[in-house]
Amino acid sequence: MIRLLTLDDYDPKQIEKLCNALYTAFGVGCESAKVPMPSGVGDPVDARKLLDQVQTVRAYADDKLLYLLHKRLKDRELPSGTVPTHGYAWYGKDRAVVTTHGVKNLEEGLKRVTRSAMHQLGHLWDLHHCLDPRCSMYPPWTPSFANGEPIFCTFDREKSEQKIRLAKS
């Protein structure tokens, strides 16, 4: 089960559309809820801190929690440079965060947000970055990422389906 947890106020209709898109992409049920923003995560928000401190909502052990917020995420300092952060995930674990920063209207930018959400959820199901620019697992800082369709390439789709099939719940 995917749990879409909003940290800011969003239009419920748009959130429902996003849930439907994620359900279509993964074939797993998607529910939404609102949780409070933890304090001390800064502005721009430190994604690592946020995932450490944020409240969880869970029914099953394999639930994947996707947090959605409107604030900008802080760029991360990595050994190879400073990476722009549109989202962050605990690889192969249970929680990820996606920002809608830069998307004025969720209705218009739904495709882009769905693609980012699929990317981070893909990391939760052990998917790595992909070589195919059309795939949602393509590196998110590339210019073509924002304009792409929310789809997976065949390899990633099969891999995620396999992981979901192996889930305990």
Place this chain on the structure above:
Amino acid sequence: MTDSAPEFSLAVGDRVVYPNQGVCRVFNVDTHEVAGQKLTFVSMRREEDGAVVMVPTTKVQSIGLRKLASHDQVAKLFTFLSSDSDKADLDWKQRARTNVDRMTQGGIHGLAEVVKGLQVLSELRPLPTKERELYDNARHLLVSEIAASLSISECDAEDAIDFVLSPPGKERPKRTAEEFKQPSAADEGLELGSDLEALGGELELPPDEEAEPAEAESAEGEEAVEAEAEEEETPSARRPKKAGAKKGAPANGHPGAKRERAKSKPKAAEPSKAKAEPKARAAKLSAAKPDVKSKRKHSASRPAKATARRKK
């Protein structure tokens, strides 16, 4: 059996990398009796999923077990990944062999070479399924080792790798086959010709099989052409090509049989267009190499033998 001392000693708590498996942590080193022999085993647990592996200390070196990459090695790795790529090998067989070696014995640098090489190749054309899987495995092992080595999350490690492989604001370049071409292409053609010559010289058809249906042969010939067109096929797809070459070879080295076939089945002579190219190559080669000529003489003497047998 006596245990020889390994080059690096392993103690409980050490983090090591098991080739093709990933980062493991040693949790026990003790002696077990196996088939009447006392062997010292290193027991380790894979960090990813907790799978337990036991390795005799004598095999530690030979299986390629190594210590986790140091910070310096990782820094060098990023330099390598950000450097201009060398051209990928277009010969799938050679590439597969090299990549397997790199995965097992190449260390962290070998993993990076596999990832980079396949990424460069994917800029020319989409990777075949097997290589896509290999790419994914190599990337997974690389990410987990970098994450363990630098004590960062796997998501950060992956982003660090991709930050240098596909820098922000840039799309991946599209490459052409010309960029990957190697100068020794002409030599390869000669080698293929000599191979065909050798086959032609060795094959000998019994007299009752001379008038085999040529249609089957022509189908094989077509397959061979198709296989040539698809360079990136699996080994199983390549096999028919060789079989086709073998079956096609007697026609080259057996002029008598060919004549008979042409008489009995005039239509069957048409599809042998596929053979025209190897024939031409063989003719070129025979003009270029005197030692191959002698082989041809030998093969030409075969029909005489066959007719002699038939007379008997």
